Amino acid sequence: MTAQKKNISIxxxxxxxxxxxxxxxxIFALFMQSTSVAYEIFEVTRKEIFLGLIGLFEFAPILLTAxxxxxxxxxxxxxxxxILSIATYMLISFLLMIIHFPTVRNHLGINYYLxxxxxxxxxxxxxxxxxxxxxxxxxxLVVRKENYTKAIPISSSAFMIGSVLGPLAGGVILAHYGIExxxxxxxxxxxxxxxxxxLISTKPPQKSEELSEESPWQRIKEGLKFIWxxxxxxAVLSLDMFAVFFGGAESLLPAFVNKVLNQGSETFGLLRSAxxxxxxxxLLLLSFIPSLLRGNVGPKLLGTIGLYGLSIISFGLMRNLVxxxxxLMLAGCFDAISMVIRQSILQLKTPENLKGRVxxxxxxxxxxxxxxxxxxxxxxxxxxxxxxAIIFGGSMTILTVILIAIFIKPIRKVYLE
Numbered sequence: 001m002t003a004q005k006k007n008i009s010i011x012x013x014x015x016x017x018x019x020x021x022x023x024x025x026x027i028f029a030l031f032m033q034s035t036s037v038a039y040e041i042f043e044v045t046r047k048e049i050f051l052g053l054i055g056l057f058e059f060a061p062i063l064l065t066a067x068x069x070x071x072x073x074x075x076x077x078x079x080x081x082x083i084l085s086i087a088t089y090m091l092i093s094f095l096l097m098i099i100h101f102p103t104v105r106n107h108l109g110i111n112y113y114l115x116x117x118x119x120x121x122x123x124x125x126x127x128x129x130x131x132x133x134x135x136x137x138x139x140x141l142v143v144r145k146e147n148y149t150k151a152i153p154i155s156s157s158a159f160m161i162g163s164v165l166g167p168l169a170g171g172v173i174l175a176h177y178g179i180e181x182x183x184x185x186x187x188x189x190x191x192x193x194x195x196x197x198x199l200i201s202t203k204p205p206q207k208s209e210e211l212s213e214e215s216p217w218q219r220i221k222e223g224l225k226f227i228w229x230x231x232x233x234x235a236v237l238s239l240d241m242f243a244v245f246f247g248g249a250e251s252l253l254p255a256f257v258n259k260v261l262n263q264g265s266e267t268f269g270l271l272r273s274a275x276x277x278x279x280x281x282x283l284l285l286l287s288f289i290p291s292l293l294r295g296n297v298g299p300k301l302l303g304t305i306g307l308y309g310l311s312i313i314s315f316g317l318m319r320n321l322v323x324x325x326x327x328l329m330l331a332g333c334f335d336a337i338s339m340v341i342r343q344s345i346l347q348l349k350t351p352e353n354l355k356g357r358v359x360x361x362x363x364x365x366x367x368x369x370x371x372x373x374x375x376x377x378x379x380x381x382x383x384x385x386x387x388x389a390i391i392f393g394g395s396m397t398i399l400t401v402i403l404i405a406i407f408i409k410p411i412r413k414v415y416l417e
Contacts (some may be wrong), residue, residue, distance in 0.1 A: 010150055015142045015200050022196035023135065024158040026086065029189035030124070033093060035272050036174050037117060039265055040100070042254040044110055048386065050352045051251055052378015059375075061126035062363060066133075070360020071219035072351060073133040078141065078203040085131035086194045092120050093129075093187045100179045133359035140347060140355055141203045148347050149293065149416070153340055157283045160336065164276030171269010223357025226350075233349060233358070235411035236301075236342050239404055241365040245306050246396035247263045247312045248373025250275060252329070252381055252389065259386060261321060263361030274325045278332025279339070286340060293340060298414040301341045308334040309397030316390030344416055358406050 001206050010016055034054075041050050073081060098104055108116065143151040166186075173182045227233055250272070257268045286292055292300070311331035318324045350358045373393075380389035405412060 009149050010143060010154070013143060016151070017144050018196045018199040019139065020154060020158045020308070022082075022193050022200070023155060024162045025189045025193035025196060026089070027159050027162030028166040028169075029093070029186040029193065030089070031163050032170035032355045033096065033183060033186040034121075034124075034187070035167040035269070036170040036179055036186075036341055037096060037100075037120075038251075039171075039174065039254050039268055040179050041114065041117060042258070044113070048252060048255045048381040049378045050114070051254060052375040052381075053118060054121050055251060055374025055378070058125035062129045063281055065129045066128060066360040067220045067223075067357075069130045069359045070133045070223060070357040070363075073130070073356030074219065075356075076204075076227055077346055078134045078138045078356075079197065079200055080202070081130050081134040082138065082197050083194070085127050085134065086190060086197060088123065088127045089131075089351035090187065090190045090194065092123050093183065093190055095409055096120050097180065097183045097187060103227070122175050129360070129363060133356045134364040136346075136359035136362070137201060137355045138200070142200070144146060149344060152343050152347060153283050153287050153293075156336070156340055156343065157280060157287070160276050160279040160283055160332075164280055167272035167276070168269050171265050171267075171272065174269070175265045186212045199351075214342050220357065223354055223361065227361055230349065231408055232345065232414055235404055235408040236345050237362055237365040238344060238408070239301070239338075239401070239411075240362070242404075243309065243397045243400040245373040245376060246393045246400065247309055247331075248377045249315065249390040249393045251374035251377050252386060252417070255381065255386055256390075260319065261324070263321070267321065271324060271328060272320075273336065274328035275332035279336035280332075281329075282333040282336035283340070286337070292337070293344060294416055296413055297341045297345075297416050298412045301338055301414070302401050302411065303336040304337040304341075306398050306401045308338070309394045309401070312394030312397065314394075316387050316394065321388040341416075345414060348416065 021084045038051055039053055041054070042048075053066050063369070095116070099108065099113060105113055139151060139155055169185070170182050173185060225388055227237070253271055257271060261267060308331050308345060311334060315324060315325040315331070318327060344361060347355075377389055377393060380392055383389075384392060
């Protein structure tokens with residue numbers, strides 16, 4: 001009965017539903033936009049390294065500004081930061097639409113076209129440095145603490161549905177209607193996310209935070225000191241950075257689809273969505289069997305990331321479209337479990353007044369794993385070859401899990417209720 005009341009209280013929360021639709025629409029738009037532009041860049045260049053550079057240009061601004069963004073999120077209204085972030089996303093989306101119109105693109109030439117695309121990815125990364133911590137901290141203000149373990153899988157499901165449907169819709173629209181209509185669709189979803197954000201009330205910081213006379217650097221140091229003194233949180237962030245960094249083989253999908261499977265944009269969109277489909281299935285399962293996220297979750301976290309690495313190795317060895325889809329879907333299943341465990345640990349073990357700063361550090365670790373992982377995959381593919389680079393990445397993911405389990409022992413025993 002208690003669990004049922006908690007469930008009802010979440011969905012009766014008038015701000016939780018707009019928050020979920022906000023997260024879905026924004027992720028849908030960003031994934032549709034990034035995957036379609038990445039495919040176009042590969043079509044123009046035919047070189048994997050240019051796909052890797054996307055990751056570099058997205059990560060660089062996050063590295064430079066995330067610490068400042070985190071302490072700012074703790075200090076001012078989270079909703080205001082989100083509104084400004086989404087407005088910036090919309091502006092960059094509009095610019096991408098303009099440069100992909102045939103007359104503009106032909107006038108620019110390849111070099112200027114690539115330069116503008118990478119500039120857009122740079123600004124998107126810069127914006128994400130602020131929107132990521134704001135979203136993380138906002139969830140804790142929209143729902144009550146006792147509902148965190150119920151709200152996190154739902155929020156993660158919204159993320160995963162967006163990450164599934166975004167690339168899938170992007171691939172289909174790209175194949176049938178072209179890049180211009182694809183980017184217009186992404187822009188429309190960003191408008192929806194802005195509307196949902198405006199339905200959420202202002203979320204000012206705690207008075208002690210608002211009136212704090214500490215300098216930004218002192219506030220940043222406070223967040224870093226907390227993380228360093230918390231081996232479990234440090235291990236969670238390290239797993240995200242190093243393990244998934246080497247497992248970023250999915251950034252090579254445009255090249256893999258073209259060179260290994262000899263398929264086109266629809267197949268690319270299908271495979272790009274496989275990870276999200278697997279994650280969504282697992283998140284739905286977790287919502288029905290919440291006991292999987294209780295008790296000692298340390299071994300589950302380590303085991304699922306190790307299996308994720310094994311799935312990446314298997315993907316590199318596959319030559320059949322159906323088998324490729326299955327192993328990428330399995331990778332998504334394992335990633336979903338580890339993601340929910342990581343987010344639950346961070347939400348439950350981080351003080352309210354430090355959530356923005358801890359999330360900003362997390363955004364650096366996540367971006368290191370995703371964006372720099374894309375760069376690592378692109379460089380490795382250039383040096384080792386496409387398939388060996390994928391196998392190498394999966395192997396290094398497994399090795400990372402083993403090393404963290406050995407050297408940061410508290411991660412083996414993490415209890416969640």
